[in-house]
Amino acid sequence: MSLPQKKYYRQRAHANPIADHLFDYPVRPDEMDWSKLYPSVFESPSEPNDSESTSKRSKPPSVEFVDVGCGYGGLLVELSALFPHTLMLGLEIRVKVSDYVRERIEALRLQHPGSYQNIAVIRSNAMKYMPNYFGKAQLKKMFILFPDPHFKKKKQKWRIISSTLLSEYAYVLAEEGILYTMTDVKDVHDWMVCHLDDHPLFRRQTDAESANDPVIEKLYESTEEGKKVTRNKGDKYMAVYVRVADPYVLMET
Template sequence: MPKVRVRQHVNPLSKKYQTPIAAPDWEKVYAQPSQPLHFDIGCAKGEFLLSMAALQPDWNFLGLEIREPLVERTQELVKELGLSNVHFLFCNVNNSLAPLLESLPIAALQRVTIQFPDPWFKKRQAKRRLVQPELVNDLANYLSSGGCVFLQSDVEVVAQEMCDRFGEHPAFQRQGQDWLATNPLPVATEREILTLSRGEAVYRALFMPSADHQE
């Protein structure tokens, strides 16, 4: 399988990525469009979702990624593997998440993962980070009452900022106050496996809709 060479860092604020995408026809994307839906935001090469889709055929999976060559190659893998419950979209989540969510059937979105997003360490670049208040608010409006958001990073300051953003929104309630010792999902990402193999920490947290904001 040929390797896809892409830039490691993509600035979501650049002009190239300011046009929102149109939502796909979900009836054409998934064989069973009524199944519960899992969004993986910033899915990179998609290994995590491909494995999840094979393990959980009664779920649908959607990977969102700003690096178009990765999405093109991953969609080829979907066809090669014959999976009908997983799809990948090239988009800038900062401006495309809302139209995607608006197009979904009511209560379809039941699980969201944001794993190891680009940390953008420099203070002046913090506005490029993935988890912004607008993203949290969009998810708050469309996540099912029984749903969850799973966050993880190997950079504690980034993990804490993500937790702060979700924790500040009244629609979300963190499950416990300490970092999760283990991943509650059955598949680990490539970055997670590499980080743990080095003996380094992974900072994880799980959020669910708060009782006051459930449907």
């Protein structure tokens, strides 16, 4: 099976995130059947003997990395080998683009048996359905790379970073979980940094903390948008944040 060609899956870059798109989504996270997306990972192990304790049954794996607006899936592919035992999911709102990523992953799995089994994509709207897929403190890493800038002031409410949405992201991120952001638009970078700095559950990571993170270098060139910015000799602005403990909970304890 050959890799799909992007020219057949091109779609306009902008999508209205508050429109009534048709999506299938679980009512709550425990109703999501992840085995359809990661069939090799969820292959049924042999049942334990009667003498074995039920406590020895392994806990089903769960998605820990999420690429919000994953585009053509470049970051997922890059991180798959870097974290081979971690399940990763791309969320993409555009139909043709999500179809491309799905077929790309299927082709990679066939071309490289045993590899790329830990990545998958879902067509969905992260601004509306994130808590439907992920439970509290489930995620360890979240990526928001080159999001739609929504330049017009009346459309800034469509931006993927806002005070309300950050509270939802904080809910699904575990303490010490990481939120990576990158854009080529300085105004959007400033917007994201301002909202994240103001949110009590996020702390900006220092350069020293980021220095040994193997993910950082993948953010610049793995995505379609990142490569386009490089070709156009544009700037890229990155900000990395850590999900901190809830200060109100600490006060109560």
